[in-house]
Amino acid sequence: MRLKGKVAVITGAGSGIGAATAIAMAREGARIVVADINEAAAKAVVEQVEKAGGQALAVRADVTRAADNQLMVERALTTWGKLDIFLANAGVPQFPTTIEEQDEAVFDRIFAVNVKGVWLGAKAALGVMKTQKRGVFLVTASTAAIRPRPGGQTYAASKGAVVALTKSLALECAPYGVRVVAIAPVATETPMLATFMGKKEVDAEGMARYVATVPLGRLNKPEDLANAAVFLASDEAAMITGSCLEVDGGRCI
């Protein structure tokens, strides 16, 4: 077990990449705070973890709210006494739109969840980790930060912001032995994929168009990101901080 005895908070853990990571980290021995704005989804993931013999608890949390970020961390501390891993994963996608047609309210929402949500998570978790002199803060960024697609300007900018935030926080936290790392997935088979494709539902045309942009010839499964997160959160990644790991089948080459 690569995360035996560790305690993790994962945001947006009710679905997709967050859910797969909660399940994978629990399998590796971590106890998980499964946080999501969708409480029913968070509870369903906790059930899955428990059925597999792991330990988890569900928290309804909106990452755009400072108090909710505090709550997730407090639940980890009051239940299990420490916080080893925080995966700031909750995010919202963008429907492809030209800049002149983009609604300002969409910008505000995307930045509130994808940027302020990560910033608030860092504010809540990193003080605890610095005091412990131990911890790993992971951020789900995107290849959109490195190799964006046309029409995705607002989402790309939000992910670029958290990659820069990751690097700055990594320097701030290094003297305390706390690591901060971003993960950049290429298109991943989760409920938000259709929106990126500009569709209501994923269809053959959308899949073919996206797969054609990935040298390894397929999109990510949520488990591809879960495997990366388990590694980065483990002591095997002890010398990795400030990096943005592309999990992208070669898309960013």
Ligand SMILES: NC(=O)c1ccc[n+]([C@@H]2O[C@H](COP(=O)([O-])OP(=O)(O)OC[C@H]3O[C@@H](n4cnc5c(N)ncnc54)[C@H](O)[C@@H]3O)[C@@H](O)[C@H]2O)c1
């Ligand atoms: N799916 C992709 O193609 C892809 C590619 C690159 C990066 N990402 C990033 O991966 C992360 C996870 O996305 P996913 O693909 O698993 O999508 P998903 O839609 O399956 O899961 C996102 C989860 O976040 C939750 N959420 C949304 N707003 C929230 C909020 N304010 N507070 C708390 N929870 C909230 C949702 O309820 C949902 O459970 C996101 O940051 C996304 O931007 C996804």
